[in-house]
Amino acid sequence: SQQGEEDPQALSIQEGENATMNCSYKTSINNLQWYRQNSGRGLVHLILIRSNEREKHSGRLRVTLDTSKKSSSLLITASRAADTASYFCATEETGRRALTFGSGTRLQVQP
Amino acid sequence: NAGVTQTPKFRVLKTGQSMTLLCAQDMNHEYMYWYRQDPGMGLRLIHYSVGEGTTAKGEVPDGYNVSRLKKQNFLLGLESAAPSQTSVYFCASRSGPSYNEQFFGPGTRLTVL
Numbered sequence: 327s328q329q330g331e332e333d334p335q336a337l338s339i340q341e342g343e344n345a346t347m348n349c350s351y352k353t354s355i356n357n358l359q360w361y362r363q364n365s366g367r368g369l370v371h372l373i374l375i376r377s378n379e380r381e382k383h384s385g386r387l388r389v390t391l392d393t394s395k396k397s398s399s400l401l402i403t404a405s406r407a408a409d410t411a412s413y414f415c416a417t418e419e420t421g422r423r424a425l426t427f428g429s430g431t432r433l434q435v436q437p
Numbered sequence: 438n439a440g441v442t443q444t445p446k447f448r449v450l451k452t453g454q455s456m457t458l459l460c461a462q463d464m465n466h467e468y469m470y471w472y473r474q475d476p477g478m479g480l481r482l483i484h485y486s487v488g489e490g491t492t493a494k495g496e497v498p499d500g501y502n503v504s505r506l507k508k509q510n511f512l513l514g515l516e517s518a519a520p521s522q523t524s525v526y527f528c529a530s531r532s533g534p535s536y537n538e539q540f541f542g543p544g545t546r547l548t549v550l
Contacts, residue, residue, distance in 0.1 A: 356535050368441075368527055368541035369480075376536065414479060416539075423487055423534050424470060424495060429479035 331428050338434040345402040347431040349415030356418045358398050363412045407437040438463050441542035443528050449548045450518045458513040458545050460528030468531045469511040473524040518549045
């Protein structure tokens with residue numbers, strides 16, 4: 327079963343707008359990670375946030391984590407056409423040795 | 438560094454045929470993983486390995502076997518392919534168990550007729 331569930335499943339925005347994707351999970355975690363997948367390619371790691379962190383930034387990316395609600399959000403600011411991709415959250419549950427991936431959000435940025 | 442590589446990139450099999458997918462990494466990572474990705478399903482873990490000579494089952498292990506005879510290689514075998522195994526297969530590796538990112542290969546697109 328999927329640990330992380332992303333919302334929305336698909337998102338279409340104009341270049342320059344911000345994109346927000348949400349992820350919910352079910353169990354206790356050590357950390358949560360976000361990955362990006364361009365069409366037909368492998369996943370690429372974007373950012374990791376530990377369970378004791380609430381917010382983290384990397385360039386145009388901002389990730390928040392609310393462990394009480396078991397949810398995370400990924401914000402991409404000032405989006406570009408090149409940001410068009412699928413974005414996945416992945417959780418590392420306490421005691422597990424593997425990440426569990428959600429079903430992803432497909433982001434389309436219109437030029 | 439090549440990172441994580443997978444061979445082959447594409448393959449078409451007939452039902453009942455067997456094949457082996459090869460994953461190789463040159464980052465000296467201990468942990469390696471095999472996932473399958475189906476439309477709308479995200480990635481599901483098939484098998485993984487936490488070191489040379491070790492393997493463990495993931496979420497969807499049935500119909501697959503794996504081996505990790507060398508640290509840098511992780512093989513995924515299909516003994517008798519079924520149409521339900523039509524998917525894109527991704528290999529990944531990481532250096533340790535926690536707080537580490539995973540590095541992914543480019544994927545193998547497998548079609549079983």
